[in-house]
Amino acid sequence: MSDLDQFRLDVREWLEANCPAEMREPVRGEDDVCWSGRNWTFKNEAQKQWLERCVAKGYTVPDWPTAYGGAGLSAGEAKILRQEMARINARPPLSSFGIWMLGPALLQFGTEEQKVHYLGQIARGEIRWCQGYSEPGSGSDLVSLQTFGEDKGDHWVVNGQKIWTSYADKCDWIFCLVRTDKTNKYQGISFLLFDMETPGVTTKPIKLISGNSPFCETFFDNVVVPKEQIVGELNRGWDVAKYLLGHEREMISGGGLGDGAPSLGAQMLGSIGANGLGQLDDGLLRAELAQFDVDALAFKAMAERFTDEMKSGKGHPAQPNMMKYAGTELNKRRHELVMAGNGSDALEWESEASKGGAKARNWLRTKANSIEGGTSEVMLNVIAKRILDLPGA
Amino acid sequence: MPMYLNEDQAMLRDSAREFLKSEAPVSHLRKLRDDNCKDGFRHALWKQFGEMGFTGILIGEDDGGLGLGHVEAGVVLEEIGRNLSPSPFLTTAIAGVAALNHGGQHLKDKFFPGILAGDTVLALAIDEGAKHRPSHITTKAERSGNGFKLTGNKQFVIQGASADALIVAARTAGAAGETDGLTLFAVDKDAANMSMDSTRLVDSSMAAHVTFDGVEVDGDAVIGEVDNGWQVLSSLLRAGRAGSAAELVGVGAGAMDMTVDYLKQRKQFGRLIGEFQALQHRAAHLYSEMEIARAAVLKAQQLLDEGKDSAEIYVSVAKAKAGRTTNLTVREGVQMHGGIGMTDEYDIGFYMKRDRALNEFMGDANFHAGRVAEIFGY
Numbered sequence: 001m002s003d004l005d006q007f008r009l010d011v012r013e014w015l016e017a018n019c020p021a022e023m024r025e026p027v028r029g030e031d032d033v034c035w036s037g038r039n040w041t042f043k044n045e046a047q048k049q050w051l052e053r054c055v056a057k058g059y060t061v062p063d064w065p066t067a068y069g070g071a072g073l074s075a076g077e078a079k080i081l082r083q084e085m086a087r088i089n090a091r092p093p094l095s096s097f098g099i100w101m102l103g104p105a106l107l108q109f110g111t112e113e114q115k116v117h118y119l120g121q122i123a124r125g126e127i128r129w130c131q132g133y134s135e136p137g138s139g140s141d142l143v144s145l146q147t148f149g150e151d152k153g154d155h156w157v158v159n160g161q162k163i164w165t166s167y168a169d170k171c172d173w174i175f176c177l178v179r180t181d182k183t184n185k186y187q188g189i190s191f192l193l194f195d196m197e198t199p200g201v202t203t204k205p206i207k208l209i210s211g212n213s214p215f216c217e218t219f220f221d222n223v224v225v226p227k228e229q230i231v232g233e234l235n236r237g238w239d240v241a242k243y244l245l246g247h248e249r250e251m252i253s254g255g256g257l258g259d260g261a262p263s264l265g266a267q268m269l270g271s272i273g274a275n276g277l278g279q280l281d282d283g284l285l286r287a288e289l290a291q292f293d294v295d296a297l298a299f300k301a302m303a304e305r306f307t308d309e310m311k312s313g314k315g316h317p318a319q320p321n322m323m324k325y326a327g328t329e330l331n332k333r334r335h336e337l338v339m340a341g342n343g344s345d346a347l348e349w350e351s352e353a354s355k356g357g358a359k360a361r362n363w364l365r366t367k368a369n370s371i372e373g374g375t376s377e378v379m380l381n382v383i384a385k386r387i388l389d390l391p392g393a
Numbered sequence: 394m395p396m397y398l399n400e401d402q403a404m405l406r407d408s409a410r411e412f413l414k415s416e417a418p419v420s421h422l423r424k425l426r427d428d429n430c431k432d433g434f435r436h437a438l439w440k441q442f443g444e445m446g447f448t449g450i451l452i453g454e455d456d457g458g459l460g461l462g463h464v465e466a467g468v469v470l471e472e473i474g475r476n477l478s479p480s481p482f483l484t485t486a487i488a489g490v491a492a493l494n495h496g497g498q499h500l501k502d503k504f505f506p507g508i509l510a511g512d513t514v515l516a517l518a519i520d521e522g523a524k525h526r527p528s529h530i531t532t533k534a535e536r537s538g539n540g541f542k543l544t545g546n547k548q549f550v551i552q553g554a555s556a557d558a559l560i561v562a563a564r565t566a567g568a569a570g571e572t573d574g575l576t577l578f579a580v581d582k583d584a585a586n587m588s589m590d591s592t593r594l595v596d597s598s599m600a601a602h603v604t605f606d607g608v609e610v611d612g613d614a615v616i617g618e619v620d621n622g623w624q625v626l627s628s629l630l631r632a633g634r635a636g637s638a639a640e641l642v643g644v645g646a647g648a649m650d651m652t653v654d655y656l657k658q659r660k661q662f663g664r665l666i667g668e669f670q671a672l673q674h675r676a677a678h679l680y681s682e683m684e685i686a687r688a689a690v691l692k693a694q695q696l697l698d699e700g701k702d703s704a705e706i707y708v709s710v711a712k713a714k715a716g717r718t719t720n721l722t723v724r725e726g727v728q729m730h731g732g733i734g735m736t737d738e739y740d741i742g743f744y745m746k747r748d749r750a751l752n753e754f755m756g757d758a759n760f761h762a763g764r765v766a767e768i769f770g771y
Contacts, residue, residue: 263769280771287759290766291717294758297707297765298689298714305396305688314397322681383680384673388653392668 007077011084018053020046023091029358030212033095037128038172051125054093061099061123064107068115069123075311097166098122098129102175105191105244109232118193130196131248132162132176132218133241139164140378142177143185143238147220149178149192156180156192158200158223164372168203168216171196175244181235191237193229200224210364211349211357246320248373264296264334265289268341285340292337299330318386325379328369335363394695396688402468409472412445417478419647419740425479426597432555433599434479442482443511451490451632456505462698463632467639467690474643475650477747479598481514481552483636489515491632492560492577495625496616500579504558516556517629518547518580518603525756527562527626528572532605534563540611541565541578546604551754553601554591557582560629561605566620575622577629578614585609596746633755634708635697638690638715641751645683645719648726648744652676655730672729679722686711686718706768709761716751716758723748 023046027033034040034047042048054060057071063078064070073081103122106115121127138145147160158178168174173195181188196203200223205213232240265280268289273281280286306323309315338359339346346363348354370376384390398406417438425433442448450465452458459465466487473482485508493500507513519527532545543563553559559580567574580587586609590602617625653676656667666672693711696704723745727734734741752758 263771265766265771266769269771274771278770279766286766286771287762289771290762291713293765293769294710294713294717294762295685297710298685301396301692301707301710302685302688305691308395309397312395312397322684325677326681326685377674380674380677381670383677388673388676388680390653390656390667390673390676391665392673 004076004080008080008084011081014057015084015088015090018050018057019085019088019090020050022046023050023093024089025091026089027091029355029362030214031355032091034091034093034125035095035128035167035170036125037170038126039170040125040128050091051093055124058123060094060096060125061103061119064103064119064123068107068119075308079307094125096122096125096129097131098127101131101244101248102129104247105175105240106231108243109191109240113228114231127172128167128170130165130168130171130174130218132165132168132174134164135161136163140375142241143189145177145179145189147176147178148182149180149190149225151180154227156225156227158192158194158220158225160220162218162220163215164206165203165216165218166214166372168196168218169205174201174218175231177237177241180237184235186238187235189237189241190234191231191240192225193231194223194225198223198225208364209367210361212361212365214365245373246317263293264337264341265293271342271345285337289337289341292333295330296334299326302326316387318382321374321379321382322387324373325370325376325383328366329376331369332366335366339363394699396691396695398464398468402464405465406468406472408445409447409469410475412441413472413476413478416441417473417480418476419743422477422479422597422743423740431591431599433552433593433597434481434555438478439480439514440511442480442486443509447482448486448511449509451487451494452505452509453494456501457509458505463635463694464691464698466632466636467694470636470639471643471646474640474645474747474751475647477596477644477647477743481516481555483633483640484517484551485513485515487636488517488629488633489560492616492625492629493579495628496579497613499613500616504579507557513558514552514556516550516553516559516601517633518550518553518559518561519626520549521545521547523548525753525760527630528623529569530562530564530575531569532561532563534565534576534578536565537609538611540609540614541576543578543580543605543608543610546602548600548602549753550589550601550603552599553603554589554599559587559603560616562622562626563605565622572623574620575626576619577616577622577625578610579616580608580610580614594750596743596750598750630755631697631704631708634712634761635690635693637751637754638686638693638708638711641712641715641719641748642683642687642690644744644747644751645686645715645722648719648723648741648748649676649679649683651741651744652679652722652726652729659731666729675725675729679718679725682718682721686715689714706765709756709764709768712756713758713761713765716761719748720752720758 031043034051058066059071061070062073062081066072099122103119106118133142135145135147149156149158173193176192177189178192179188180190200221202219203216206215206217207213268280275281306319342359346359349357349360446459447469449458450461454460493504504513521531534541534543561578561580563576564574565576586606588604591599594600656672656676657665659666690711693707696707726741727745730741733739
């Protein structure tokens, strides 16, 4: 038996013994996600247990080095862990912008002190991070941002406003793009980290069409940020940000895969009903669902290829843009079909049975997928220019 | 297995790419058409396929082949698609061999040496109507002496008139719509009472209507077990479907490359048309779809080579996804070329024609999406 086969057996055994039954249910809504952090209240004992056991094993960040709280797994081992967790429908023990976005950037650009300090906190779920990128005038065109950090010797004083800061009102720290040189558009931005409890930081939720509000406006009024809290070089924050956006796109693009169930069409048998042949009793919707399942499985193959290529350094650097575009468009289509297939059940907004309107709220939420983290149109621009090398602009 | 080509596979791709680009580019197909070539392919090129070792990809090492898999077959097929190279590779060396691998040693000894040498051509006689319905076979094979007597009609038999033998799916029991009761036969081209009406298709390939009017074959012609042919046919179809999906990806890639090149050269309104965002976005969307289709095809081939049950569903995903995507790519290709795309002189139209034929071969995108729904139980 190969080492990887043995590893699979060990993982299977560990999951069997350590993943609580309640954590082997698909994530149905926001309430089922564990974000952790300083002010977190666990939704139940199983959620807490599952996080603690994974932290102890390094499984919240399996492919990070053990010195930074990871399990130090190879690409092949990490893939097996993902497969085995998917096999039993295990929920992610910890959802975290620290894991998906800041962590990879710190691994690449951070100092050793920063890695030991911040990566460990992220791996253990102690600090919940938010991302300060977009501003009222700078959405997809991020380099036009205006929030300014004035150099005061051993610290900066930051003034300005961010928008679409996901969960800013619930987060502990922020990683933030701040202009530190007004004379250079691209190379005048720095990547700063600071505590959301620093005096001068205030947040205000933005109410969305889904009725929920993950997003905030965030204001900085003379916020003092020590110099050692910069990641990467002064005025070269754009390098860090671009690297991190690649990981953000990878994360958002995963959405099209849904909750691990193999087939959207099969999930609709209950609500739509079947005809005498056992086929969904709405031929046109069945056809749409079948096309969706084809596209979802094809995309899943692409996601696997993408991961394998990234890990081996073979992928094109703009490939995350393609994944982000395709994945988010697919996810929007998925939720349109969830609404169509579930009919009036999916319209309920408040009832107990509908988990507080989870289907409708998730559907509305997905409309942001192709806007946040760079719009689909911007992704297509990047593909056209950087991969297809088309002329102009 | 990681989802990219290993070193050996990448080397095979490079040699296939070079070989097909120099020996059988689109101009090769154009010449065959203009010469009204009765086979629709050159036997000399098929001989070269043998010399390159391509024809032995799915033949086991014990039988003198390379003993490779569907990933390697797909690597060659993608290059065939990119160049629209006419050859019996898919029907003979991939689908045909996949069926014969279920046959007795006498069938392997009879056909494999010729296939390895690039001499023997096989054709597949499966479909009986305009659409691919492999369980709806009515061609009858009745027991007669120590063999069988075949009666019925087949159509869309690619390169049927040029083949040395036909692999024929016929019914020894059961009724149309049932998968039990089918039997596969290897029927020699000069069998008595078999007639062919050969015709050129839209993509310049040749295909035959075949009539079996009491064709007598002996028991040795049976591939696999009598009445249990569904197993052999499924193996043939999996190989042919995954293979045609790979070829479709090649057709799409060739058409996309032509189109993107054209966007970088053609000027209108004093600008390169590739500068217009409307066209950039459509080209970028095509790129994205093509990459996804290619990944789906590779996944299907890897699962086939690993002998996984999930290969069945992924083969249909691959054929459906590649079918839709390449169809979009060739349609966009003609549209973005504008008027020149409508001329016979320009090659983009050849890609559109080839896509149409390959899409129809062994089930179109709707057929395979329907199969995905069936396998998932809805």
